[in-house]
Amino acid sequence: MKSSVAQSSPSASELHRLAYEMRISDLKMTYRAGMGHIGGDMSSMDILTVLYFSILNVNPNNPSDPNRDRFILSKGHCAGALYTVLAYAGFFPKDDLATYMQPLALLNGHPDRTKVPGIETNTGPLGHGLPVGVGAALGAQRRNAAWRTFVLVGDGELQEGSNWEAAMTASQYRLANLTVIIDRNRFQQGDAVSSTVEVDPLAEKWSSFGWHVLEVDGHDYGALQEALSSDGPRPPRPKCVVAHTHKGKGVSFMEDRAEWHHRVPSAQELELAVNELTEKRSQNESRLS
């Protein structure tokens, strides 16, 4: 059974409205916490929205169903975005979001599967998600189970060598049930990825590692749905979706600026951001209609 919203196959405009509502919630939550990673939260929000409300076969009322799809947030610092999406999908009450990073809260700055329903593995140090995803996919393959595994990685995170170990292993075992999504927002904590250690050409790299590669606009709900869907021909290879995104997406003064990796807005900046996101939430952009 899919999460309640996923069952109803939401339209792109519904996903858009939801994603912007969750952006506002996440920003307010981060402001209250006084800590967080807004830039990556905003760049990955549309991907997470499509996954949880349109793709993943997960049931908030039975989060450990053995036949659920697995989603692993390898870029664990974007826990704020994941918690928001999990709450909106019904895994825990939205009111709990107010506890984000408060003393003794279940919602740590990085996700903890032993405390938060819907989390598959604890992440935070980078380069951990894909190896775990490969293991989950191997388990499903061995069982001939239909469930799929999705791993969301950052682009800067690909500087971690463990990703490339795991990419080779996934290819060796022909894990067609595994999808890695790269949040290609082009920025890492301190600078542009290209000014740090460039990870391009991503498509060529993953392709040469034996993966089936797709490139999409990571803020285009329809394109994400199509790329992440299990419909259509499935080559016997793991899938890599390079999702081209913008760090800080949705708030003009945050977009494509490295300092918003983990900066927290002032009260005034929050108000500006919320106003802008509120306006965009109700926009019916032509490509969505």
Added chain:
Amino acid sequence: MNHDCREAFAQELEQLAVADDNVVVVVNDSIGSSKVGGFRERFPSRLFNVGIAEQTMVGVAAGLANAGMLPFVTSASCFLTGRALEQIKADIAYSNANVKLVGMSSGMAYGPLGPTHHSIEDFAWTRAIANLIVVAPADSEETRQAVRAAARHRGPVFLRISRMGVPEVHDASYRFEFGKAHVLRDGEDVTVVANGVMVTRALAAAELLEAEGIDARIINMATVRPVDQATVTAAAKETRGIVTVEEHSVFGGLGSAVAEVVVEHAPTRMRILGVPGVFAPTGSAEFLFEHFGLTASKIAEAATSLVNADA
């Protein structure tokens, strides 16, 4: 007659695999050195070789556990614990993944291959991680039972297994339990605490001490974490001092674990025998044991010094 504990591990693992279809093995090209060639022959689809990639090896095991499997990771302890320590911490222990980590050929068993291949830091590294049981069996019987206990326990376990042949010190009547030390020889004068391949040396030291009229208590402390506080405290109170012996650095291992209990609960004199904070010179494991004083006579000497110390 000496037995290779890796053989006992492999036999027990195969028996577990027959009984439980969820038992799988993850290796980093370490099939031969982990003695899991037999497992691969019997259960080819249940052995996952990720290549020479320790971080992925441990992460993959966490993922297999997430998928409902019961993974045993078997790899040279030096690489498993050193290269993948953060995966052990985050993916296994912190995530409470039901994974059994098996560090093979531990300590200085690789001898002249040198300090890169020695794992004399693994107790210290793993013992500092929450939610991880750390065990170094002394012989084949204890290895078999520890493997079974690890499979039964729902949660992370690290087993440290030697490639050096050791004589049996336990018989089939022995009952291994995590966190429970085994008093192999009772004694009133002094205590020797050892584990792994050092247990037989501690027992030999007891013979030497007996010839001198010293009655030594010999304790096999297979579980380094959680350490058996009651047994340590009793030994500290009932004998005149404690010698610890380990195939490990003296920093952060068995001696440290025992000392942590002693200083808080029953202060007494201790001598901590192990590798004294240096990288080993070239030599076989036996040579290095002599070199670092990890022998029956040196253990007896340390014990005698505690007995003769002023009260």
